[in-house]
Amino acid sequence: MLRLASATAIGTVFGLGIVISGMANPAKVLNFFDLFGTWDPSLVLVMGSALLVTFIGYRFVLKRPAPAFDRKFHLPAKQDVDLPLIAGSALFGIGWGIAGFCPGGAIPALGSGQPGPLIFVAAMIGGILGATGLRAAFFRRQALA
Amino acid sequence: METTFTPLQALMGGSLIGTSAVALMGLHGRIAGMTGIVSGVILPRGDWGWRLAFLIGAIGATALILLLTGMPFSIESTIPSWAVLLGGLLVGIGVTFGGGCTSGHGVCGIARLSTRSILATATFMAATFTTVFVIRHLLGGF
Numbered sequence: 001m002l003r004l005a006s007a008t009a010i011g012t013v014f015g016l017g018i019v020i021s022g023m024a025n026p027a028k029v030l031n032f033f034d035l036f037g038t039w040d041p042s043l044v045l046v047m048g049s050a051l052l053v054t055f056i057g058y059r060f061v062l063k064r065p066a067p068a069f070d071r072k073f074h075l076p077a078k079q080d081v082d083l084p085l086i087a088g089s090a091l092f093g094i095g096w097g098i099a100g101f102c103p104g105g106a107i108p109a110l111g112s113g114q115p116g117p118l119i120f121v122a123a124m125i126g127g128i129l130g131a132t133g134l135r136a137a138f139f140r141r142q143a144l145a
Numbered sequence: 146m147e148t149t150f151t152p153l154q155a156l157m158g159g160s161l162i163g164t165s166a167v168a169l170m171g172l173h174g175r176i177a178g179m180t181g182i183v184s185g186v187i188l189p190r191g192d193w194g195w196r197l198a199f200l201i202g203a204i205g206a207t208a209l210i211l212l213l214t215g216m217p218f219s220i221e222s223t224i225p226s227w228a229v230l231l232g233g234l235l236v237g238i239g240v241t242f243g244g245g246c247t248s249g250h251g252v253c254g255i256a257r258l259s260t261r262s263i264l265a266t267a268t269f270m271a272a273t274f275t276t277v278f279v280i281r282h283l284l285g286g287f
């Protein structure tokens with residue numbers, strides 16, 4: 001129970017950060033990427049300060065033997081740079097540039113009750129499900145061959 | 146549509162995002178990546194309770210802002226619905242193959258100095274800059 005309350009509180013802090021920084025607002029996000037038009041540099045300060053706090057915080061936190069509510073830290077094991085990483089990231093960037101939402105911006109934006117974030121998140125879930133199915137089918141074929 | 150540069154809100158919001166990432170690692174041992182959290186709820190595997198709790202908190206943040214300031218949160222976007230739909234679909238496919246997004250790769254991954262995350266972030270930022278340039282300056286916008 002304490003564990004779920006903690007996760008909810010941490011999610012709330014994340015959502016507050018996204019909303020206060022303006023990153024739930026597609027107009028602001030897209031203007032960061034419009035260097036030759038209505039440029040708004042806010043996003044670089046958002047990512048920079050988030051990165052700085054995380055970089056310093058992780059140094060302290062990951063020195064401990066284990067997190068408070070789990071037996072171990074769950075860190076990604078994958079190290080290799082492959083085609084899905086680069087092609088997938090490129091596709092993500094194209095989608096971000098079209099709609100102005102990234103996953104972290106869209107989820108808190110759902111709280112606005114406006115249709116835009118809802119359409120985006122529904123389509124994104126469709127994309128996640130489709131891509132996961134496609135990947136599973138590909139690996140099955142590879143295993144059979 | 147013009148938006149104003151808001152350095153104070155940007156730094157405050159960014160610091161809160163970072164604080165959330167550090168707390169999630171320190172208390173739960175998890176990466177604060179929205180892609181992994183959403184995927185882990187819609188395709189429930191193993192431990193999904195904390196992920197759902199995190200999402201509820203993230204969506205509920207706007208209600209807290211309304212409660213504290215009395216101002217409802219609203220977004221500005223002139224993007225037509227078909228484009229929002231297309232963008233969402235591409236983002237969903239892209240983050241699944243790419244294994245993360247702005248929060249997971251861009252913040253948590255780079256903070257761990259992960260080569261994969263640094264390359265992923267450079268790739269999606271470049272792709273977004275290019276896409277916005279093409280849409281706004283070559284195609285004349287939506």
